[in-house]
Amino acid sequence: xxxxxxxxxxxxxxxxxxxxxxxxxxxxxxxxxxxxxxxxxxxxxxxxxxxxxxxxxxxxxxxxxxxxxxxxxxxxxxxxxxxxxxxxxxxxxxxxxxxxxxxxxxxxxxxxxxxxxxxxxxxxxxxxxxxxxxxxxxxxxxxxxxxxxxxxxxxxxxxxxxxxxxxxxxxxxxxxxxxxxxxxxxxxxxxxxxxxxxxxxxxxxxxxxxxxxxxxxxxxxxxxxxxxxxxxxxxxxxxxxxxxxxxxxxxxxxxxxxxxxxxxxxxxxxxxxxxxxxxxxxxxxxxxxxxxxxxxxxxxxxxxxxxxxxxxxxxxxxxxxxxxxxxxxxxxxxxxxxxxxxxxxxxxxxxxxxxxxxxxxxxxxxxxxxxxxxxx
Numbered sequence: 001x002x003x004x005x006x007x008x009x010x011x012x013x014x015x016x017x018x019x020x021x022x023x024x025x026x027x028x029x030x031x032x033x034x035x036x037x038x039x040x041x042x043x044x045x046x047x048x049x050x051x052x053x054x055x056x057x058x059x060x061x062x063x064x065x066x067x068x069x070x071x072x073x074x075x076x077x078x079x080x081x082x083x084x085x086x087x088x089x090x091x092x093x094x095x096x097x098x099x100x101x102x103x104x105x106x107x108x109x110x111x112x113x114x115x116x117x118x119x120x121x122x123x124x125x126x127x128x129x130x131x132x133x134x135x136x137x138x139x140x141x142x143x144x145x146x147x148x149x150x151x152x153x154x155x156x157x158x159x160x161x162x163x164x165x166x167x168x169x170x171x172x173x174x175x176x177x178x179x180x181x182x183x184x185x186x187x188x189x190x191x192x193x194x195x196x197x198x199x200x201x202x203x204x205x206x207x208x209x210x211x212x213x214x215x216x217x218x219x220x221x222x223x224x225x226x227x228x229x230x231x232x233x234x235x236x237x238x239x240x241x242x243x244x245x246x247x248x249x250x251x252x253x254x255x256x257x258x259x260x261x262x263x264x265x266x267x268x269x270x271x272x273x274x275x276x277x278x279x280x281x282x283x284x285x286x287x288x289x290x291x292x293x294x295x296x297x298x299x300x301x302x303x304x305x306x307x308x309x310x311x312x313x314x315x316x317x318x319x320x321x322x323x324x325x326x327x328x329x330x331x332x333x334x335x336x337x338x339x340x341x342x343x344x345x346x347x348x349x350x351x352x353x354x355x356x357x358x359x360x361x362x363x364x365x366x367x368x369x370x371x372x373x374x375x376x
Contacts, residue, residue: 044326047101047333048357052219055107056151059215060097061123061140065156065225066114068095068325070304070316075112077136087130088115088137094322097154099329108151113140119160120203124210146214153211153220154332158204158270162196162262168228168318171255179258193262197269204273212279219342220281221332222274224267226290228318229256230297244296244305263287280342284335289327289358302327327358334358 060066067078068091075092079085090112091098102108115128115135122128128135167189171178179190186192211220229251234244251259267287274281295305295318302324304316320328334357338350 044323045330045360046326047099047329048337049101049103050106050108050152050333050336051103052106052108052151052336054151056149056218057109057111057147058097058100058102058152058154059111059141059145059150059218060095060114060154062114062154062156062223063118063160064089064114064116064319065159065223065328066095066097066154067091067116068098068114069116069319071095071322071325078115081131081133086115086133086136087117088128088135090114091325094325096320096325096328096332099326100333106151111145113137113145114156115140117160118157120157120200120207123155123157123207124214141211141214148215148217150215150218152336153215153218154223155211155221156223156225157207158200158266159225161200161203162193162266164318167193167262168259171259172250175255176252177254177258179255190258190262193265197265200266201269201273201276204270205277208274208277208281209279212277212281219336220279221284221335222270222281223284223328223332224270224286225263226287226303226320226324227260227263227294228303229260230292230294231260234296234298248296248305282335282339282342284331286328286331289331289355290324293324293327330358 067089068074069089071091071094072089073092074085074088075090077085078088078090081087095112095114097110097112097114100110115122115137117130118128118140122135123140125139127138167178167183170181170183170189174181179193180188183189183192186195208220208222233248233253233256264287267285271283271285274283290302292299293302295301295303300323302321304319304321334354338344338353338357339346344350
């Protein structure tokens with residue numbers, strides 16, 4: 001049965017005080033509810049200065065997670081198509097590639113090519129388009145982008161190849177367990193997902209080999225994705241969370257579990273493809289560092305949650321917030337610090353070092369400072 005039935009009923013059940021804190025707007029007569037949590041209880045440390053041993057170029061490729069989707073203002077020409085842009089939505093200053101810092105001795109030129117909505121073919125073969133508007137940069141790797149002077153390449157890709165936004169919307173509207181429903185000619189959505197992940201692995205192995213050919217001397221880092229739902233649904237608090245809770249439940253518990261599981265499978269496929277490519281492509285885990293900070297998490301969101309009555313994914317929903325992008329920059333820089341070469345062994349010691357580096361300078365925010373002493 002479709003979950004569209006009675007969809008508007010939850011509004012009457014949300015107490016009036018819930019609307020004092022959430023950001024609520026009306027667009028075209030449709031309620032847009034974005035839960036804005038308090039500031040995270042932690043300060044995200046800046047990235048570790050990166051030393052790649054020589055000057056060169058840094059090329060940032062990939063999809064919306066690298067472009068900075070949802071973190072306007074966007075670079076000129078990458079706005080929505082109705083505003084004259086190509087809808088790549090490259091953030092002007094908050095995407096993690098822009099936050100990375102390099103030691104002065106290795107002067108590095110940043111080349112920002114990531115584009116929201118990108119799929120694997122958009123890197124080398126097919127110019128991406130949104131509603132008929134082509135990416136104004138062309139392919140993500142044009143001939144003038146390749147070269148042995150490139151010292152670092154980072155990439156997030158694969159989420160759109162497995163219908164990231166479409167599946168979230170499908171499960172938002174259909175239920176009670178969307179994984180059991182037919183999808184794209186398959187008896188069950190989960191069957192389609194397994195088949196598509198197998199195909200994607202082959203595509204990624206090929207892509208990683210081509211990246212190595214294009215950037216023969218670069219460190220090439222492929223990032224996974226954070227989980228899109230926390231382990232448990234958020235509790236209702238008197239002062240925060242009610243609207244998030246109401247919208248969050250549009251994905252049932254089995255659906256949230258299935259989406260989390262599919263996300264982990266995607267990251268696993270990305271990891272296995274980096275290993276199978278045999279081209280010194282390095283996988284960088286994201287989800288373990290984001291644990292407890294997924295959408296609607298009570299630990300403070302690093303990934304945005306927005307529920308819409310006519311769509312599940314829009315305006316940066318299910319994408320890293322500014323804190324999430326800062327954490328991604330921290331993770332990338334820590335990886336390069338802990339693993340000085342692509343073939344540095346991955347051991348229990350380096351895993352501990354990686355965890356320690358990411359969290360090293362994270363400190364609690366004092367939200368209620370003690371009053372100053374009264375002069376005597």
